[in-house]
Every structure is written in C-alpha cells, then in structure tokens.
Amino acid sequence: MPELKLEGVTKRFKQKEAVKNVSMNLTEGVYGFLGENGAGKTTLLRMLCGVLRPTEGMITCDNVDIRTLDGEYRHMLGYLPQDFGYYPDFTAKRYLNYLAACKALPRETAASKTLEYMELVGLEEHQNQKIKTFSGGMLRRLGIAQALLNEPEILILDEPTSGLDPRERIRFRNIISSLSKDRIVILSTHIVSDVEYIADEIMLMKSGRILCQGRMDSITKAAEGKVWECTVSQQESDRLNDEFAICNLRNVESSVHLRIVAEKCPVKGARPVEPGLEDAYLYYMGGERE
Numbered sequence: 001m002p003e004l005k006l007e008g009v010t011k012r013f014k015q016k017e018a019v020k021n022v023s024m025n026l027t028e029g030v031y032g033f034l035g036e037n038g039a040g041k042t043t044l045l046r047m048l049c050g051v052l053r054p055t056e057g058m059i060t061c062d063n064v065d066i067r068t069l070d071g072e073y074r075h076m077l078g079y080l081p082q083d084f085g086y087y088p089d090f091t092a093k094r095y096l097n098y099l100a101a102c103k104a105l106p107r108e109t110a111a112s113k114t115l116e117y118m119e120l121v122g123l124e125e126h127q128n129q130k131i132k133t134f135s136g137g138m139l140r141r142l143g144i145a146q147a148l149l150n151e152p153e154i155l156i157l158d159e160p161t162s163g164l165d166p167r168e169r170i171r172f173r174n175i176i177s178s179l180s181k182d183r184i185v186i187l188s189t190h191i192v193s194d195v196e197y198i199a200d201e202i203m204l205m206k207s208g209r210i211l212c213q214g215r216m217d218s219i220t221k222a223a224e225g226k227v228w229e230c231t232v233s234q235q236e237s238d239r240l241n242d243e244f245a246i247c248n249l250r251n252v253e254s255s256v257h258l259r260i261v262a263e264k265c266p267v268k269g270a271r272p273v274e275p276g277l278e279d280a281y282l283y284y285m286g287g288e289r290e
C-alpha cells in the first residue's frame with residue numbers, strides 16, 4: 001500500500017495562489033476534500049496526479065518524488081477529471097477497450113477488465129450503447145470504470161457526483177465505498193453529504209488552505225456548543241439572518257424555526273443542539289451564508 005506525502009505544496013498561477021502550503025500524509029482509505037467553488041480542490045488533485053507541478057513543495061509516493069517516478073507513478077494512478085473526455089459515437093465497450101490500450105493493458109486483460117468494471121458500475125447491459133445516449137449518471141459511472149481499468153492503488157476523483165440526481169449519487173457513493181479497500185481514494189466535492197457518508201478523513205478547504213482535517217467526529221466536535229435552534233417571529237428571524245450563519249430555516253405557521261451557528265446563544269430561548277457536518281462546515285467557513 002503506497003503512502004502519499006505532501007510537503008508544503010503551493011501552486012501559484014501568476015498572482016493567484018490557488019493552493020497554499022498544504023502538507024499531509026495519505027494512506028489506505030477515502031479522503032474527501034470539501035470546499036466551495038474556487039477553494040483549490042481541482043488544482044490540488046491535478047498536482048496529486050502529476051498533471052500540474054507544485055510551484056513550491058513536493059509530493060512523494062513512498063518517499064520518492066512523483067516526478068522522479070513518472071511513468072511508474074502513472075501506472076499506480078486512476079483519475080476521473082471533472083470533465084472527462086470521451087468519444088460520443090463510441091460504445092461504452094469500445095471506449096473502455098480503447099482506454100485499456102492507452103493504458104498499455106495486454107489485449108486479453110483489457111477484454112476481461114472492461115467487462116469486470118462495466119459490471120461493477122452497472123453498465124454491462126449498456127456496453128453496446130453509444131456514449132452519446134448515456135445519462136449524466138451513466139457517464140460518471142463510465143468515468144469510474146475507465147479510471148479503474150489499470151487497477152490503480154491511488155484513485156483520484158474530481159467532483160464525481162456533480163450533476164447527479166439523489167439516487168445516482170447514492171449509487172455512486174456505494175461504488176466508491178466498495179473500492180476503498182487496499183487503495184487510496186481521493187475525491188473532491190462541494191456537497192457535504194458526499195463526504196459525510198463515505199470519507200474516512202475529511203479535509204475542509206478554503207482559499208487554497210486546508211482549514212481542518214480529520215475524521216467526521218473530530219470535525220463536528222469543534223462546532224459543539226456553537227449550533228442553536230430556536231423558533232422566532234418573522235421580524236426576529238430577519239434580524240438573526242443578517243447577523244448569523246443560518247444552517248436551516250423553516251416556516252412553521254406564523255413563526256420561523258431556525259438552526260444557527262453562533263459562538264454564544266444568539267437569542268433568548270435558543271437551545272444548543274448536536275452539530276452535524278453541515279453545521280461544522282459553516283462554522284469553519286466563517287459563517288458565510290450558502
């Protein structure tokens with residue numbers, strides 16, 4: 001099982017510092033990078049794939065710079081980019097066979113792996129269908145299958161669930177969970193529930209920095225005593241909305257039920273409640289409203 005290590009990794013695009021001084025160790029398990037648009041997730045994942053070079057710092061695999069490992073590292077890697085390229089007129093089977101050839105898999109292995117991974121992602125019935133007829137969910141599942149063809153020890157998935165309906169999202173999450181044994185799985189998302197269910201370790205990212213990193217319970221722990229619920233008038237709700245980060249707002253007859261992130265009791269009668277990952281996310285993000 002490889003160990004990936006990031007040491008002081010920074011990426012600058014001219015004046016823009018997209019990733020700032022990130023250090024961490026990654027071993028077997030699912031790692032979820034969670035952050036708003038522009039947080040630096042894709043840039044970090046592209047550096048982990050070796051597509052982009054860090055401006056400063058180093059990424060090593062088993063203590064060797066991934067740039068030195070070069071082709072050897074690429075053989076260990078499966079990558080599903082945010083927008084993965086495909087040929088719309090290819091059938092799923094032809095596309096996977098083609099990519100197996102690009103990944104230098106022997107012909108016999110290519111055929112069996114193509115079938116194996118189409119079955120795993122539930123596309124075996126559609127293997128002779130042209131990709132241009134696929135739904136968004138089917139496309140994403142095809143993307144996972146192509147990333148797996150070379151049986152990678154490191155699987156990197158950039159926004160794998162974006163644009164999927166809830167049913168497809170759940171299906172996708174289950175596939176990812178089933179793949180996590182004996183692998184490093186790294187995924188990025190801005191959807192809290194994606195990482196809540198499948199990530200062993202969560203990294204909250206904002207403006208290129210890792211704000212915090214840990215298991216779900218250690219991340220939510222920081223927000224303990226800072227999440228409150230109350231039922232107030234519409235007028236009071238408007239005032240609280242201006243002042244605090246509101247996790248949830250629900251109209252109940254003529255009143256408003258609020259879930260608020262605040263250091264101290266935000267209004268008389270508010271009671272502290274157990275924080276979830278969404279609450280903790282808002283807490284770490286500095287109370288910015290969605």
Ligand SMILES: Nc1ncnc2c1ncn2[C@@H]1O[C@H](COP(=O)(O)OP(=O)(O)OP(=O)(O)O)[C@@H](O)[C@H]1O
Nearest residue numbers: 013016018035036037038039040041042043044190
């Ligand atoms: N090639 C580039 N040249 C200049 N700026 C870039 C480049 N790539 C990314 N950036 C900038 O770096 C920052 C981080 O972008 P990145 O795509 O890594 O964020 P992200 O967290 O993946 O966001 P999203 O969820 O929208 O994909 C953004 O401000 C973006 O505009």
